[in-house]
Amino acid sequence: MGQLKIERRDAGKVTVLTATGEVDMTTVAEFETALHAALKPSGRSIILSVAGVSLMSSSGWGTALAAAKKVRAAGGDIVFADLSPLMRVVYRELGIAGLLRSFPTESAALAALSSKD
Numbered sequence: 001m002g003q004l005k006i007e008r009r010d011a012g013k014v015t016v017l018t019a020t021g022e023v024d025m026t027t028v029a030e031f032e033t034a035l036h037a038a039l040k041p042s043g044r045s046i047i048l049s050v051a052g053v054s055l056m057s058s059s060g061w062g063t064a065l066a067a068a069k070k071v072r073a074a075g076g077d078i079v080f081a082d083l084s085p086l087m088r089v090v091y092r093e094l095g096i097a098g099l100l101r102s103f104p105t106e107s108a109a110l111a112a113l114s115s116k117d
Contacts, residue, residue, distance in 0.1 A: 002027045002055065006034040013076075014045045014113045016106060020052030023060030031060055035067040042074040045113045049106045051082035061094055068100055081109040
């Protein structure tokens with residue numbers, strides 16, 4: 001059974017969610033709750049900083065994609081930061097790279113999203 005910890009930090013119109021642990025069928029509801037909370041207020045962009053995530057199951061990737069639709073409909077964006085080498089492979093193989101951007105660091109993601117304003 002996985003464990004997940006998610007910390008939230010707001011930086012202007014960008015919310016940074018820093019996740020540590022595993023996003024699997026036992027923790028995906030917690031992941032989804034954090035993403036939905038980050039959608040408020042409307043129009044925010046979200047950085048999913050996942051350097052501390054050791055596993056993200058298909059349910060986790062799907063939850064991120066579903067949240068992206070809502071974020072974009074409200075005028076924001078959602079991106080990944082700090083993907084581990086293994087998560088980067090999965091990100092590419094599942095085709096998520098064509099749907100959600102990824103940045104090597106949280107600061108690079110923040111700079112990209114902040115320049116949208």
